[in-house]
Amino acid sequence: MTAQAQKSELLFSGADWDFKKLSRVYDEIEAIGVEELRLDIYPVQMEVISSEQMLDAYSSVGMPLMYQHWSFGKHFLYNELLYRKGRRGLAYELVINSNPCIVYLMEENTMALQALVTAHAALGHNHFFKNNHLFRQWTDAGGILSYLEFAKGYISRCEERHGLAAVEAILDSAHALMEQGVFRYHRPPKPSSEQQREGIRERLEYEERFYNDLWRTLPSSQEADKAGALEPGMEERKKSLNLPEENLLYFLEKNSLVLEPWQREIVRIVRVIAQYFYPQRQTQVMNEGCATFVHYTLMNTLFDRGRISEGAMLEILRNHSNVIFQPSFDDPRFSGINPYALGLDMMQDIQRISTEPTAEDRDWFPDIAGRGDWLDTLLDAWANHRDESFIRQYLSPTLIRKWRFFVLGDGADKPHYEVASIHDERGYKRIRAALAQSYDWGASRPDIQVVDVALLGDRHLRLQHLVKNGITLENDSRDATLRHIRNLWGYEVSLAAIDAETGATLSERWTKDC
Amino acid sequence: MPIFIDRRLNPKDKSLSNRQRFLKRARAELKRSVRNQVREGRIAEVDREHAVPMPRKDITEPTFSDAGDSGRRQHVLPGNRTYIPGELIPKPGRGGMGSSSPGNKESEDDFRFVLSREEVLDLFFEDLELPDLVKLNLKQILTFKPKRAGFAASGSPTNINVGRTMRNSHGRRIALGRPKQAQLDAIARQLAALEAQPPDTAMRERIMALREEFDHLERRRRRIAFVDPVDIRFNRFDPQPQPNASAVMFCLMDVSGSMGEREKDLAKRFFVLLHLFLTRRYERTDIVFIRHTHEAKEVDEETFFYHTQSGGTVVSTALEEMHRIIEQRYPATEWNIYAAQASDGDNFATDSERCIELLGGKLMRLCQYFAYVEIIDERESHIFGSTENGTSLWRAYSTVDGKWPNFQMKRIAAPADIYPVFRELFARQPALRKSA
Numbered sequence: 001m002t003a004q005a006q007k008s009e010l011l012f013s014g015a016d017w018d019f020k021k022l023s024r025v026y027d028e029i030e031a032i033g034v035e036e037l038r039l040d041i042y043p044v045q046m047e048v049i050s051s052e053q054m055l056d057a058y059s060s061v062g063m064p065l066m067y068q069h070w071s072f073g074k075h076f077l078y079n080e081l082l083y084r085k086g087r088r089g090l091a092y093e094l095v096i097n098s099n100p101c102i103v104y105l106m107e108e109n110t111m112a113l114q115a116l117v118t119a120h121a122a123l124g125h126n127h128f129f130k131n132n133h134l135f136r137q138w139t140d141a142g143g144i145l146s147y148l149e150f151a152k153g154y155i156s157r158c159e160e161r162h163g164l165a166a167v168e169a170i171l172d173s174a175h176a177l178m179e180q181g182v183f184r185y186h187r188p189p190k191p192s193s194e195q196q197r198e199g200i201r202e203r204l205e206y207e208e209r210f211y212n213d214l215w216r217t218l219p220s221s222q223e224a225d226k227a228g229a230l231e232p233g234m235e236e237r238k239k240s241l242n243l244p245e246e247n248l249l250y251f252l253e254k255n256s257l258v259l260e261p262w263q264r265e266i267v268r269i270v271r272v273i274a275q276y277f278y279p280q281r282q283t284q285v286m287n288e289g290c291a292t293f294v295h296y297t298l299m300n301t302l303f304d305r306g307r308i309s310e311g312a313m314l315e316i317l318r319n320h321s322n323v324i325f326q327p328s329f330d331d332p333r334f335s336g337i338n339p340y341a342l343g344l345d346m347m348q349d350i351q352r353i354s355t356e357p358t359a360e361d362r363d364w365f366p367d368i369a370g371r372g373d374w375l376d377t378l379l380d381a382w383a384n385h386r387d388e389s390f391i392r393q394y395l396s397p398t399l400i401r402k403w404r405f406f407v408l409g410d411g412a413d414k415p416h417y418e419v420a421s422i423h424d425e426r427g428y429k430r431i432r433a434a435l436a437q438s439y440d441w442g443a444s445r446p447d448i449q450v451v452d453v454a455l456l457g458d459r460h461l462r463l464q465h466l467v468k469n470g471i472t473l474e475n476d477s478r479d480a481t482l483r484h485i486r487n488l489w490g491y492e493v494s495l496a497a498i499d500a501e502t503g504a505t506l507s508e509r510w511t512k513d514c
Numbered sequence: 515m516p517i518f519i520d521r522r523l524n525p526k527d528k529s530l531s532n533r534q535r536f537l538k539r540a541r542a543e544l545k546r547s548v549r550n551q552v553r554e555g556r557i558a559e560v561d562r563e564h565a566v567p568m569p570r571k572d573i574t575e576p577t578f579s580d581a582g583d584s585g586r587r588q589h590v591l592p593g594n595r596t597y598i599p600g601e602l603i604p605k606p607g608r609g610g611m612g613s614s615s616p617g618n619k620e621s622e623d624d625f626r627f628v629l630s631r632e633e634v635l636d637l638f639f640e641d642l643e644l645p646d647l648v649k650l651n652l653k654q655i656l657t658f659k660p661k662r663a664g665f666a667a668s669g670s671p672t673n674i675n676v677g678r679t680m681r682n683s684h685g686r687r688i689a690l691g692r693p694k695q696a697q698l699d700a701i702a703r704q705l706a707a708l709e710a711q712p713p714d715t716a717m718r719e720r721i722m723a724l725r726e727e728f729d730h731l732e733r734r735r736r737r738i739a740f741v742d743p744v745d746i747r748f749n750r751f752d753p754q755p756q757p758n759a760s761a762v763m764f765c766l767m768d769v770s771g772s773m774g775e776r777e778k779d780l781a782k783r784f785f786v787l788l789h790l791f792l793t794r795r796y797e798r799t800d801i802v803f804i805r806h807t808h809e810a811k812e813v814d815e816e817t818f819f820y821h822t823q824s825g826g827t828v829v830s831t832a833l834e835e836m837h838r839i840i841e842q843r844y845p846a847t848e849w850n851i852y853a854a855q856a857s858d859g860d861n862f863a864t865d866s867e868r869c870i871e872l873l874g875g876k877l878m879r880l881c882q883y884f885a886y887v888e889i890i891d892e893r894e895s896h897i898f899g900s901t902e903n904g905t906s907l908w909r910a911y912s913t914v915d916g917k918w919p920n921f922q923m924k925r926i927a928a929p930a931d932i933y934p935v936f937r938e939l940f941a942r943q944p945a946l947r948k949s950a
Binding site: 019022023026027043044045046047048049050052053055056059060068069070071072073074076077078080081100104107122164168172175176177178179180326327328329330331334337403404405406407408409410411412415416417418419420421422423424426427431434435437438445446448465467468469470471472473474475476477478480481484 | 515516517518519520521522524526527528529531532533534535536537538539568573574575576577578579580581582583584585586587588589590591592593594595597598599600601602603604605626627
């Protein structure tokens with residue numbers, strides 16, 4: 001009798017899942033998540049898919065809808081090969097930052113795994129998508145699916161009208177610039193065209209009203225004279241084109257001299273998608289850490305309340321520890337820092353600092369040590385940080401020691417690596433800074449900007465690559481990418497490598513030479 | 515409660531068109547790999563899936579990326595054991611720790627993906643300039659005939675298997691205890707007998723009880739159907755390839771020194787095409803390889819294409835060998851005999867007469883079809899293209915050509931020339947099908 005009573009307490013038993021069980025588990029998990037962790041989530045839409053469909057989703061950058069392009073076919077072949085050869089397993093789930101939040105569940109998963117995945121994706125990721133400021137600012141979760149649908153339809157209509165080859169050429173070129181197609185530092189200018197026209201009209205009126213011929217007779221200052229003599233009108237031109245511009249796709253879309261309206265729209269589509277993914281690139285550790293922390297906490301709560309069996313819990317824990325496995329640097333399995341592991345460790349560390357701090361923690365984190373409000377701290381971190389700032393703020397000496405982090409200096413011209421810092425008193429801050437720096441996605445990518453355009457002359461587009469720490473661009477891919485820019489711009493393009501520290505021009509590459 | 519959507523039944527192969535776009539993009543390179551495989555592989559192996567290496571050209575997706583061999587970086591790594599600050603660690607050669615870009619390319623190299631049979635044939639046909647109808651014919655798989663293969667729980671009403679259905683129904687009726695008609699009849703008889711006698715209370719109760727039982731049985735009979743949908747079984751049919759007669763294909767080739775790499779490659783493509791054609795039409799296709807210099811010998815495929823042998827050229831020896839093999843192993847009554855001969859046309863002048871004699875006298879009667887291709891230099895093609903002049907073998911065969919409709923001859927200088935040799939063969943195909 002007692003056994004039966006206990007059994008009815010369980011949310012599920014056995015490995016098989018069905019929709020009723022999924023629903024029951026979701027309701028339970030959601031209730032706990034909202035109650036205990038104060039999660040705030042989009043409504044959830046769970047979709048069960050087969051492994052082949054998962055492969056499909058992989059190849060179209062994880063989106064349920066995507067326009068067609070050969071590169072997706074190529075990625076599909078790679079993924080399929082890796083999967084078929086058993087070199088790589090498929091993810092158990094895929095989650096899309098949309099409203100409602102779409103979670104893909106693999107049909108092969110056991111019920112225990114589905115519960116784990118539900119907590120991980122439908123609660124953890126979902127909360128992060130809805131609350132993190134980067135996602136709130138840069139992505140429109142409500143509109144992304146309909147935008148993709150529009151993009152898919154638009155591009156296929158273009159293919160019908162202008163031919164596959166023409167559309168493919170534009171997409172190829174735009175894809176090459178996807179990384180340079182995001183606004184890193186400011187929001188895109190967004191006045192509607194009507195407002196814009198209104199503004200221009202007002203300004204002209206104002207200028208007319210206050211025009212005074214006398215101003216013309218003023219002698220110009222020496223400074224301005226010099227610049228003007230050097231290159232007349234450069235300042236004005238730069239101002240009117242909003243130069244320098246770091247978003248190459250945006251610049252080309254707005255200012256290219258050869259693109260037709262449909263081509264501009266395609267460039268815009270690629271840019272919008274690039275911008276949509278930009279927050280995900282910057283919050284890998286946080287996003288996965290948040291989801292892992294949430295599933296770990298929720299699953300343990302469920303187990304403590306006797307809602308899942310020991311067998312299921314064991315399976316969950318086994319999968320959990322696979323996910324957060326971190327081999328050390330000299331292990332053959334090492335392939336970089338596991339964001340799941342680092343994220344979870346940091347968040348659990350915040351919990352520890354908050355509840356049972358050491359003297360060291362009190363020194364390092366006077367704001368949160370021993371205050372017991374770890375959940376507030378975490379919710380605040382999830383909402384307001386990205387990887388770089390999160391690590392800079394919260395990586396504790398305890399964790400550095402636990403991970404035995406060390407910094408390796410790598411000069412290309414030297415035959416040795418040099419160990420710069422290890423987990424000791426002098427090293428903590430440096431390791432933390434270096435690790436944070438390596439997660440600053442924007443800073444770790446080549447910094448390339450449009451600096452000038454010879455609008456009156458040969459319409460030559462000048463780009464500038466700010467060379468930091470002497471890291472130059474790889475030659476072949478640089479030339480190929482420049483050719484793509486030339487396709488979009490229509491005229492000569494040059495890329496100057498400028499040393500960030502000295503300001504000296506290191507080299508200049510023209511499209512006519514490559 | 516979340517929304518659930520079961521997507522498993524959605525159409526698969528969402529990426530199929532992306533795959534096709536990708537193949538189209540890498541076409542030149544894929545074509546080269548398929549052609550290499552055809553050159554190196556066996557004739558019969560063309561007609562199947564091929565694994566090809568991932569193409570490299572035209573499918574790169576360039577982006578601005580940092581050069582691994584420049585500048586100064588810092589790597590943060592976990593798992594320090596013994597290192598102390600300032601320690602120097604020798605770099606483990608290029609492509610080691612940290613710089614990821616050099617390692618990438620090599621790992622992509624051993625990627626091989628599978629082209630479907632259709633895609634392989636498409637690439638193989640590319641410069642053979644086959645008409646579309648022929649391509650379609652060759653790509654088709656054998657015709658299938660449905661063959662009985664057990665039972666299925668679903669199917670069309672015409673395929674109901676009555677015997678099996680009734681057996682299931684019977685078993686179910688026994689298991690569920692469906693009352694038999696005889697039981698009901700017995701009760702009815704009893705009732706009739708009782709009702710005929712003068713009624714009293716005991717009798718009335720007995721009648722009531724019997725009526726009740728009768729009703730109960732009747733209801734039960736109605737509820738447990740005689741034949742229930744779960745009983746029904748259908749005959750299942752499996753598509754079986756249509757049994758066709760067997761064919762044997764003789765490949766004859768001159769392997770004397772004058773046949774170079776290019777000539778052999780063209781000859782091979784010619785043989786492949788004939789083989790493809792034959793496998794479409796016959797369930798079983800044997801290939802016999804006979805190579806000759808001044809003496810002929812049956813060899814395996816490997817030897818046929820790759821081993822050289824020095825010597826003169828006596829074509830008739832090959833024809834004699836073919837005749838011998840036919841007599842021994844392939845009686846013309848059971849086998850459709852096809853022959854394809856490739857040569858550069860050199861022959862001993864006196865031997866050509868003997869060839870005419872052999873063909874006209876014996877072989878042409880046995881063969882369904884005999885195709886002769888003479889592989890010539892591309893520079894000569896416009897000289898020899900239309901004239902009757904030519905090598906001694908060509909002149910000799912021309913007389914055979916006139917007499918026998920199933921004899922074809924053609925000079926080949928480029929892959930596109932191969933198909934016209936077969937034109938007759940393909941054109942006759944529909945007629946042959948009907949008769950078969």
